[in-house]
Amino acid sequence: xxxxxxxxxxxxxxxxxxxxxxxxxxxxxxxxxxxxxxxxxxxxxxxxxxxxxxxxxxxxxxxxxxxxxxxxxxxxxxxxxxxxxxxxxxxxxxxxxxxxxxxxxxxxxxxxxxxxxxxxxxxxxxxxxxxxxxxxxxxxxxxxxxxxxxxxxxxxxxxxxxxxxxx
Numbered sequence: 827x828x829x830x831x832x833x834x835x836x837x838x839x840x841x842x843x844x845x846x847x848x849x850x851x852x853x854x855x856x857x858x859x860x861x862x863x864x865x866x867x868x869x870x871x872x873x874x875x876x877x878x879x880x881x882x883x884x885x886x887x888x889x890x891x892x893x894x895x896x897x898x899x900x901x902x903x904x905x906x907x908x909x910x911x912x913x914x915x916x917x918x919x920x921x922x923x924x925x926x927x928x929x930x931x932x933x934x935x936x937x938x939x940x941x942x943x944x945x946x947x948x949x950x951x952x953x954x955x956x957x958x959x960x961x962x963x964x965x966x967x968x969x970x971x972x973x974x975x976x977x978x979x980x981x982x983x984x985x986x987x988x989x990x991x992x993x
Contacts, residue, residue, distance in 0.1 A: 924987060940957075
């Protein structure tokens with residue numbers, strides 16, 4: 827005889843409805859995301875969610891482990907954001923000089939791309955991914971520009987870029 831997962835009963839319109847707590851193992855459209863703890867009807871849980879490997883019956887130890895992992899994830903995100911804020915403050919103080927080939931009129935051959943700016947930052951000791959550098963307009967001539975760098979989702983910094991002709 828198989829052991830039934832833990833359920834509880836609610837009464838609705840003179841009927842008993844069995845409700846089961848489940849932990850989602852994958853994102854389920856219309857229900858929730860991975861690691862969410864849900865109360866669903868017993869039949870839906872056993873016949874669809876658990877059977878298809880989308881959920882598992884919730885136990886107190888699993889719920890506690892999810893809470894602990896969420897707290898650790900939140901702490902890691904806070905540390906990443908704090909590091910990004912420090913990097914943004916450092917970038918606000920910096921000026922990056924990029925030397926690139928130009929024509930006689932001071933126009934660039936093509937445009938200055940984010941990879942060139944990331945390489946110039948790397949030479950100054952700041953490692954940043956080129957995808958985090960935002961150019962509102964392409965830089966196509968020699969001069970001084972202010973660009974935006976987004977080291978983290980909610981953190982941005984203004985960076986001065988000086989474009990000089992290569993010798």
